[in-house]
Structures are given as C-alpha cells and as structure tokens.
Amino acid sequence: xxxxxxxxxxxxxxxxxxxxxxxxxxxxxxxxxxxxxxxxxxxxxxxxxxxxxxxxxxxxxxxx
Numbered sequence: 001x002x003x004x005x006x007x008x009x010x011x012x013x014x015x016x017x018x019x020x021x022x023x024x025x026x027x028x029x030x031x032x033x034x035x036x037x038x039x040x041x042x043x044x045x046x047x048x049x050x051x052x053x054x055x056x057x058x059x060x061x062x063x064x
Contacts, residue, residue, distance in 0.1 A: 002040055009033035034058060
C-alpha cells in the first residue's frame, strides 16, 4: 500500500501480506520531498508513477 501527503510532499508505503501489515517505509530519505502529490498510478510495466501539482511525473523503480 502506497500513500503520500499532498501538503508536505512525503511518500510512504506499507507491505501487505494477506491480512498482515509490515513496517511503514518512509521514502523521503531516498526521494526527498517531491512536491504536492496529486495521484499515484502504474505504467504498462507495473512500475509506480507519482504525479505532483507542479506537473512532474516520477517513476519509482526498484533499487538494484
């Protein structure tokens, strides 16, 4: 589950396994404050997209 704060520009996620929730992951150390998040989506490869109020679209990919 991925969620963010429109006003402060942070993003967090929680892994879900069935009915069990894992620890909250704070993405700010990796992404910084990305701006006013307006929407989340998936591209055709299933990668997470995040759009902000200022018109930026970010693709969140796995660290390798």
